[in-house]
């Protein structure tokens with residue numbers, strides 16, 4: 001069945017736009033750029049779907065028209081004016097998929113822009129396979145989208161975590177403590193790695209590199225004798241050698257959690273677990289801080305505002321050129337696009353031997369590896 005043409009030689013008349021998955025700074029900048037670009041270049045009507053795919057999974061669908069006024073003044077705003085959901089999933093059942101497609105028809109949409117992360121792009125790909133004309137825009141603070149070297153929202157999250165680490169450092173110094181700071185990022189360690197480097201963390205522990213507890217303890221103990229304190233920056237998906245990841249909940253009854261990295265688990269609390277394990281091995285007090293959703297909130301950095309604007313405009317260009325089933329990308333510093341088929345069910349984690357890992361190790365940051 002082909003609902004809509006996979007490539008359109010002419011301008012779309014009516015374009016839907018939605019934000020899916022966890023929110024992040026810069027979503028509004030994308031919504032603004034897509035809307036302004038389409039209004040200015042071809043006068044298409046832009047329809048904002050409310051609360052991500054949830055807005056397409058109800059009867060009637062929840063959506064509203066976006067015009068110049070609706071997107072005026074939103075560039076600097078965190079979150080998303082449209083709302084988002086990281087629960088609603090059109091792939092949950094055949095009925096959910098059918099309802100989503102029917103609602104797209106009911107709204108009279110020629111095309112849909114999906115701004116989301118790996119989960120949303122997996123959904124977008126499946127809908128594109130059903131004949132929907134879709135363009136994806138990579139969003140996530142985790143920076144874990146395959147084929148794209150930088151998702152907007154990541155820079156802002158790194159800035160927030162960096163500031164938090166700096167603040168932790170001063171109190172760590174005062175009290176001769178070992179401070180553990182847990183970042184978000186799911187199964188990718190990008191946030192912990194970049195913020196840890198930016199704030200001179202003494203140890204950086206990533207989901208991609210299981211840590212050796214005795215080696216970490218030795219590193220902290222040696223530092224305590226020389227420098228009074230240690231700051232450990234740990235990604236939420238990290239685990240000890242031979243251990244398991246720390247889960248808050250298995251939130252969705254969906255795909256097999258053990259099978260794939262993008263399984264719908266809610267991570268969190270590894271800092272507290274590490275605190276308990278590390279404390280008996282050290283002659284200093286250990287404290288844990290879980291930064292949580294503060295990392296996703298607030299106004300985007302100038303970098304993210306620019307990146308999100310470029311991505312939104314690029315999405316509009318893809319629509320105008322009739323390039324559907326594609327996600328906007330940045331590769332080698334150049335804007336481009338990649339097939340949703342390549343992005344779906346994939347994740348971009350920190351590869352072994354990445355230059356940032358090498359540099360961290362060479363300047364003496366502990367990555368939790370056995371001596």
Ligand SMILES: Nc1ncnc2c1ncn2[C@@H]1O[C@H](COP(=O)(O)OP(=O)(O)O)[C@@H](O)[C@H]1O
Pocket residue numbers: 020021022085086087088089091116117118119120121122123139140252254255262263264345
């Ligand atoms: N492997 C998957 N296959 C299909 N749908 C998924 C998968 N992982 C997540 N989803 C769904 O995608 C949506 C967004 O996922 P999530 O990972 O929270 O956000 P993001 O799009 O930012 O990655 C949710 O509705 C979730 O149920």
Ligand SMILES: O=P(O)(O)OC[C@H]1O[C@](O)(COP(=O)(O)O)[C@@H](O)[C@@H]1O
Pocket residue numbers: 021022023086117118119139140141142184185186236266267296
């Ligand atoms: O808001 P929730 O449900 O607690 O989700 C938390 C998760 O969402 C994120 O903030 C962002 O992930 P996504 O971009 O995949 O939505 C993760 O870093 C974190 O593990």
Ligand SMILES: [Mg+2]
Pocket residue numbers: 021117118119140142
């Ligand atoms: Mg994701």
